[in-house]
Amino acid sequence: MSTLSNVFPEDEFITLPHKSSVRIAVKWLPAKAPSPSVTLTRDDILVVCLNGLMTTMASWADVANQVIRQLPKNHNVSLLCYDRYGQGSTTDHDPKDAQAEDPSHGHDLTDAVRDVHALVAYFSGVDSSASTAAQKPPRLILVGNSIGCAIARLYAQTYPGRVAGLLLLDAIIANANLATDVFPDPDDPSFDPSKEPDGVKPQDLRKMRTIMKRVFDPEVGNKEGLSRRNLRELLPYSDQPKLVGWPATKSTQSSHGPYITVVNHGLEEFARQAVAQNGIDATLTLVYMNPFWWKYHEGLVKITDEERAKGVIEAVGAGHFIQKERPDLVKDELIDMIEKVETLSTEWLLS
Template sequence: MEDGTVYLDHKPNAGLRYTYISNAPADFSENLDTSPSSSHPVLLVFLNGLMLPQIGWRPTLEALIQNVQDKNQSRPYMLSYDRYGQGDSDPDPLDAVPGAEKGHAHDARDAVKDLHQLISHFVSKKLNLPLSTPSATSSSPSQPAIILVANSIGAAIARLYAYEYPNTVSGILLLDSIISNTDFTSLFPDVDAPSFDPSTLPPGITSDQVRTARENYTAIFHPSVPNKEGLSRRNLASLLPSPSEPSLVGPGGKGPRLTVVGHDPETFAEQGLVGSMQTPVEITKTYVQPVWGRYNEGLLGITGEERTRGVVVAKGCGHFIQRDDPDFVVGEIVSLVGLMEADMKGRGKN
């Protein structure tokens, strides 16, 4: 497991912290040949949310290494990183441009460009593969099979990446994707609007509770609110206005393999009660969960129907599924890798 800092060509004065794991055995040495063992090595790239940086993936990485070792299997290449302004990485240079608006100087599109540069760097420098762009009908034999494993806003970045760089992403694992097309305020009724009828509230829920939840969600999650990372969400709804669009194309002209994972509604609601939001369980179940559930179902539309298996619920997990149950995430990764390997063998016979 290699922890380091990389300086990418397009932002040479800002360092990105990363963790990289080769597919070589755990006891490999500097002199061991770690070139790809097949024409299609698998590269897992882990994409963080806003509030849990790359360190949150460490238990998953360790559990995955142990999983493949126990099965005496070759492990995939793995890469996690902190985006600019997050965790141990340097601030995004775009934030320091004269006249830049604080908290909104870089957005998901910039994060996608950074991710492409990062993947290109590691494919070239670590996997020792020449860089080429696969066509719509066939993947280059020198390209790795890329799986994006993403949580929260990382899921939005994964979708945008696969769209901006078609034919390159073979699989996507979305772990409790952000609802990209909401302002979060409108999840709740405006109980102070003249037209609001208090009798429409479900039994046990008061206007004061709804008002407080609406205010708290607005103060923290509204797209106009800056975050510590400086990653603007202000235009996210225009970039991804629908959960089912844009449709994505992976290697061979087919949609990428896709697994959509949602949080456990009970656990999520309970965590919202004890966390900083202090949102009553019934408020979360009534106003937040239904919207999130429909959004997850909509995400299935970004690939072909035969390329996904429906929405999977991570039992006992809240929003940060990789933190609550790393072994569950490993199981989903192993399943996705297996499907992708079958795809690659199938393309090899054609």
């Protein structure tokens, strides 16, 4: 049972300066008592949770509850969850959607990244248009699930030196089409069933590819209007570029990367859920999908310094929505990251 009411206040609806015609729903849990004059500084930590396409900010309820209970009384950690435009409690859509030929592809991840930046500025009390050095913003930890991981990565690339930590939970495979790149095509003339692992049936492959195309093809839109058409172009590699973490030095080339922890779904549980949802033999998930996804995650741990990377960790017993099914694991990894981020020097060197 969700413990959302024990931690978060009621939904708060705010307006961001760059999209003043629409409101966005948030749940804001500040370390300090709310005040119009509160400004988060580089001594503070701001955790922002980024949903997938099929979940809302409510999915972080139990994680937040457990994290807050474990933090010391006078902690410096503020937590923000929100529903993107057109998602969950945010019934207003991104203004771009109304002008789009296809509203289900009305905006993309670059728009979502700008929204995160505006939210960080709004709740930390800093000017999003000012330089990083001038603002001395808080240490930012982004916790993402699914497409939320892609938003987190793209944010860290777009705003080097801003992100101190990334906790990536079953990241969307941004550089692949699950309909065509993971499962072999049994109707391809070169397909040889004798070369496939035992238990793989052409009819099951055909059915799986059909399901993947119907649900996960980048051309498939969504009610939120967040398009995945250009996702491969935005994030073409799992293992690059290297990210610049908080705080950056004058030369970003000599800067450390952020702390990164990568968590993969539970291999057996994910296969079990695939059978329950699609009626397809678990062999296909175990043989094709799981190794493909794990390899992608192995790339993600390479986008920071080796000593700041952790993973790949298997969330045993969890499917894709790890924060809902293993909040205890996510809590442990987030607390671990908070403790690491707290040790970072507060000397700001970026000019």
